[in-house]
Amino acid sequence: MTIQNILTKYQVRQENLLRAIKEIQKEFGSIDKTAIDEIARYFKMKPAAVFSAASFYDQISTKGKFNMVVKICDGANCNTKKSTRVIEEIERFFGQKIDDSFNFKVKIQRESCFGFCAQGPIMVVNDVMYEKVTPERVDDILRGYTDFQ
Amino acid sequence: MEENQKVLTKRWRKVDPRELTSYRKLGGYEVLQRVLQMKPRLIIEEIVKSGLQGRGGGGFPTGKKWESAASFESDEKYFICNLDESEPGTYKDRLLAENDPHQLIEGIIIGSYAVGAKKAYIYVNGNFHLAHFLLERAVNQAYEHHFLGQGLMGSDYSLDIEIFVGAGAYICGEETALINSIEGKRGEPRKRPPYTSECGLFNKPTVVNNAETIASIPWIMEHGGTKYAQIGSNGDVGTKIFCIDGIVKNPGAYEVPMGTDINDLIFKYAGGIESGDEPWFAQIGGSAGQLVPPNSFADSPSYSRDANVSVGSGALLVISKNQDIKELMLSWMNFFQRESCGQCVPCREGTFRLKMILERLKNGNFSKEDKDDFHKLIWTLDNTTFCALGKFSAIALKDVVKYGFCKELE
Ligand SMILES: Cc1cc2nc3c(=O)[nH]c(=O)nc-3n(C[C@H](O)[C@H](O)[C@H](O)COP(=O)(O)O)c2cc1C
Numbered sequence: 286m287t288i289q290n291i292l293t294k295y296q297v298r299q300e301n302l303l304r305a306i307k308e309i310q311k312e313f314g315s316i317d318k319t320a321i322d323e324i325a326r327y328f329k330m331k332p333a334a335v336f337s338a339a340s341f342y343d344q345i346s347t348k349g350k351f352n353m354v355v356k357i358c359d360g361a362n363c364n365t366k367k368s369t370r371v372i373e374e375i376e377r378f379f380g381q382k383i384d385d386s387f388n389f390k391v392k393i394q395r396e397s398c399f400g401f402c403a404q405g406p407i408m409v410v411n412d413v414m415y416e417k418v419t420p421e422r423v424d425d426i427l428r429g430y431t432d433f434q
Numbered sequence: 435m436e437e438n439q440k441v442l443t444k445r446w447r448k449v450d451p452r453e454l455t456s457y458r459k460l461g462g463y464e465v466l467q468r469v470l471q472m473k474p475r476l477i478i479e480e481i482v483k484s485g486l487q488g489r490g491g492g493g494f495p496t497g498k499k500w501e502s503a504a505s506f507e508s509d510e511k512y513f514i515c516n517l518d519e520s521e522p523g524t525y526k527d528r529l530l531a532e533n534d535p536h537q538l539i540e541g542i543i544i545g546s547y548a549v550g551a552k553k554a555y556i557y558v559n560g561n562f563h564l565a566h567f568l569l570e571r572a573v574n575q576a577y578e579h580h581f582l583g584q585g586l587m588g589s590d591y592s593l594d595i596e597i598f599v600g601a602g603a604y605i606c607g608e609e610t611a612l613i614n615s616i617e618g619k620r621g622e623p624r625k626r627p628p629y630t631s632e633c634g635l636f637n638k639p640t641v642v643n644n645a646e647t648i649a650s651i652p653w654i655m656e657h658g659g660t661k662y663a664q665i666g667s668n669g670d671v672g673t674k675i676f677c678i679d680g681i682v683k684n685p686g687a688y689e690v691p692m693g694t695d696i697n698d699l700i701f702k703y704a705g706g707i708e709s710g711d712e713p714w715f716a717q718i719g720g721s722a723g724q725l726v727p728p729n730s731f732a733d734s735p736s737y738s739r740d741a742n743v744s745v746g747s748g749a750l751l752v753i754s755k756n757q758d759i760k761e762l763m764l765s766w767m768n769f770f771q772r773e774s775c776g777q778c779v780p781c782r783e784g785t786f787r788l789k790m791i792l793e794r795l796k797n798g799n800f801s802k803e804d805k806d807d808f809h810k811l812i813w814t815l816d817n818t819t820f821c822a823l824g825k826f827s828a829i830a831l832k833d834v835v836k837y838g839f840c841k842e843l844e
């Protein structure tokens with residue numbers, strides 16, 4: 286699948302821009318400079334306008350592809366269920382601070398609320414959701430991913 | 435009116451959300467046939483009569499909103515179902531889509547027909563994968579059964595519904611930001627006026643309604659506005675889903691008549707307080723919501739302007755006496771700082787600086803200047819921001835000060 290293949294699935298209409306960007310991201314992991322240029326040409330927009338729109342949204346990465354993305358909910362409900370302790374455990378596991386943008390392999394990110402509060406704390410690893418996560422379970426869950434790499 | 439009247443959740447766990455035929459067996463799409471023979475004006479009158487108020491937080495009268503959009507002449511109009519739901523602690527719209535998606539679609543068709551829209555959008559939160567899947571399936575099935583498309587149900591009315599999936603931004607729940615997002619722009623709020631009902635999506639008259647508002651519509655059309663207006667008490671009408679969480683025995687979503695007080699929400703619906711714990715206060719309406727101390731638990735959340743407790747999104751979080759308030763304040767501000775769209779300075783800078791101050795407060799190096807700045811920043815956020823998000827970010831912190839929940843801030 287090339288970027289062009291994906292783009293041609295969409296009619297050139299404003300409301301298809303974000304959809305196309307998301308599908309390209311799904312296929313390629315992020316939206317890089319080349320992708321921005323191709324998208325802009327296809328939708329007859331300025332590259333800067335495409336970048337400006339794409340970079341606005343949390344679920345779109347214009348900063349490169351990570352091997353592993355760990356999202357942890359820090360919404361108020363999960364917070365009262367001790368998500369801070371879970372965050373500390375994740376930081377310890379990777380030896381890396383949350384929201385630290387220097388590691389290009391792993392990204393640990395605070396999220397706002399996944400809408401599954403009653404089952405919190407919620408952790409999402411590469412799009413797989415884990416419910417009622419305790420600090421004790423963090424090591425087990427994350428090891429399932431890192432042991433393969 | 436029976437006490438446990440269900441409007442929104444009556445088919446939950448009875449209907450198969452994957453099958454239109456199952457919805458029909460339980461009476462779904464029956465009222466639509468009748469509605470399509472009514473004059474749009476009469477439908478709107480019925481909604482006005484019901485007293486239904488928007489469930490997206492503001493409580494704007496739905497009938498009035500539809501009247502306004504219907505009054506503008508235009509060859510194109512749009513109807514948008516707001517399912518971007520991302521207020522922390524709130525997941526009622528997700529459950530409505532997951533448990534009974536056709537109820538939403540029937541509501542959207544009625545609303546679109548009433549205001550004269552030929553195109554409708556459902557804007558779904560990008561984290562709601564199951565809800566998205568089920569809505570997509572429901573829309574496809576509705577086309578197959580001619581409840582959507584050209585001349586639907588043998589009438590001369592045509593409607594298309596498109597699903598638009600968000601990409602993780604709380605501010606896109608604000609209706610003008612949502613519209614920008616569909617238009618392929620940054621999800622930043624627009625200046626008003628012009629108002630959405632006159633100049634909304636693609637600059638055409640547009641109605642944006644919350645999913646829970648829309649889910650109430652088929653019931654109102656089936657049973658009549660007067661009957662709906664009889665549900666509820668203390669000046670508020672209809673039913674509402676509350677998402678109750680925190681130190682309660684049975685956290686979850688409950689449909690209750692409006693006018694139900696906080697004590698009943700906690701004890702009658704959510705099973706009471708967990709043994710060995712004690713409530714310090716409750717927060718109503720998510721992170722943008724006010725704090726309520728236990729001696730006000732006899733109040734009922736209301737949409738009325740001068741009510742003691744506002745409904746907001748309908749989230750109820752019961753906080754334990756053992757909660758570290760500094761940690762919770764930081765979580766609130768982290769949220770608003772992350773979700774500020776950055777368009778205006780007071781909110782972009784204010785939430786960021788408050789977050790730094792609250793971090794210092796938590797880490798024990800909070801200074802006298804920090805305290806002064808804290809109060810100044812709260813005032814700025816409360817009074818000077820472009821959209822309501824800035825104001826939201828100050829609500830709970832103001833209440834922390836008001837009730838003396840954090841002595842360093844006094
Ligand atoms: C920051 C902010 C976030 C909002 N988020 C939502 C939301 O997630 N869902 C929603 O329905 N309304 C949300 N609203 C309210 C919408 O702007 C709009 O008023 C609502 O969708 C109208 O529907 P209603 O009249 O049925 O309540 C938000 C408003 C603001 C200011």
Ligand code: SF4
Pocket residue numbers: 605623773774775776777778779781782819820821822823824825
């Ligand atoms: S108040 Fe905040 S969210 Fe609203 S426009 Fe300003 S920066 Fe954006």
Ligand code: FES
Pocket residue numbers: 358359360361362363364397398399400401402405406407522523524
């Ligand atoms: S607050 Fe964590 S899922 Fe809602």
